[in-house]
Ligand SMILES: *[C@@H]1O[C@H](CO)[C@@H](O)[C@H](O)[C@H]1NC(C)=O
Ligand SMILES: *[C@@H]1O[C@H](CO)[C@@H](O)[C@H](O)[C@H]1NC(C)=O
C-alpha cells in the first residue's frame with residue numbers, strides 16, 4: 275500500500291515536471307533564439323581587434339573604463355554598447371564577435387547569435403576604404419560571412435535541438451549602419467560635387483536593401499533597422515562651429531537616409547512573405563534627448579567625455595587623452611560615439627518605445643510576434 279502511494283506520488287511529480295518543462299520550452303520557443311548583429315562601431319564588440327592593419331580600434335584604455343573588470347574590449351564606449359543591451363532585452367548573452375579566433379574554433383559560442391559589426395564600416399565598400407585597404411568589414415562582407423561561414427555551421431549545430439527554419443525565423447537580425455557613409459560624403463568634396471545628398475542617400479538605402487534581401491533569402495525574418503542619428507550634432511561635427519550649433523547639412527543628410535530607409539523597409543515587408551521589422555528613428559530620439567537632456571538623465575550633450583581640446587573633439591580618445599568622471603551624465607563618450615548610458619537609453623526606446631520612435635512595432639512586439 276505504502277509502496278503504491280509513493281509510486282503514484284512520484285508519477286504525479288514526474289508529470290508535473292514534464293508539464294513544466296514543456297511550458298518552459300514552449301515559452302522559450304516563443305522568445306528570441308539568437309541575435310545577429312551587422313553594422314559599424316556603434317555595435318562593434320571587438321571584431322576590429324582582429325583586423326591587423328585597421329586603425330579603427332578601441333582596444334586600449336580609457337575605452338572600457340566602466341566595463342566589468344575595467345577592460346578595453348574593442349567597444350567604442352566607456353562600457354557596454356547597444357549590441358549588449360539588445361541581447362540583454364532579448365534575454366540572451368551578448369553575441370560574440372565573429373572574427374575572434376577563439377569563437378571560430380568553437381562554433382557553440384555562436385549558438386545564441388553572432389556579431390559581425392566593424393568600426394568604420396559602411397554600406398558602400400568604398401566608405402573609408404573598407405574593403406580596399408582592409409580597414410573595416412563592409413556590410414556586404416559582413417553578410418558574406420553570415421551566408422558563407424556561419425549559416426552552414428549553425429545549421430549543423432542547431433539541427434539536433436531545433437527546427438533550423440524556426441530557429442532563424444525567431445532570431446533578430448539587427449542592422450546599425452549608415453553613419454560612416456554619410457560622414458564620408460560630407461568629408462569628400464569630389465563626392466559632393468558628383469552627386470547630391472538626396473541621390474547618395476537613396477543609393478545607400480538601395481544597397482542596404484540588397485543585403486537585407488540576402489539575409490531574408492538565408493532565413494532571416496525579423497529585422498531591426500536602426501536609422502542614423504543626428505550626426506551633425508556629434509562633437510566631431512559640432513566642432514566646425516566651435517560647439518555653438520550643429521552641422522545642419524549633415525543632419526539633413528541623415529534625415530534623407532532615414533526617409534529612404536523607412537520606405538525601403540515598407541517595400542521589403544510588402545515584397546517578402548513573413549518578414550517583420552522594427553525601424554528605430556534614432557534621429558528623433560537623439561533630437562528629443564538633446565532638447566530636454568535632464569528628462570533622460572543627461573547633463574552634457576555637446577562635448578565628448580574622452581578626448582582633448584574644444585568639446586574634447588580636437589584630439590580623439592587616444593590612450594593619452596583625458597576623460598570625464600561624470601560619464602553617466604554624458605551623451606557622448608568620444609567625438610563620435612555614445613556613452614554606455616546613452617546606448618542603454620536608446621535601447622530602452624527600441625525595446626518598448628512608442629510608435630513616435632519605433633515603428634510599425636517596437637522590439638518587444640517584434641520578438642513576441644510569431
Ligand atoms: C564552446 O563554447 C561553449 C559556449 O560558449 C562553452 O560552453 C564550451 O565550454 C566551449 N567548448 C570548448 C571546448 O571550449
Ligand atoms: C563589395 O565587396 C563584396 C565583397 O565583400 C563584393 O562581393 C561586392 O561585389 C563588392 N561590391 C562592389 C560594388 O564593388
Ligand SMILES: *[C@@H]1O[C@H](CO)[C@@H](O)[C@H](O)[C@H]1NC(C)=O
Pocket residue numbers: 547548549550551635639640642643644
Ligand atoms: C508582425 O508582428 C506583429 C506584431 O507582433 C504581428 O501581429 C504580425 O502578425 C507579424 N507579421 C508577420 C508577417 O509575421
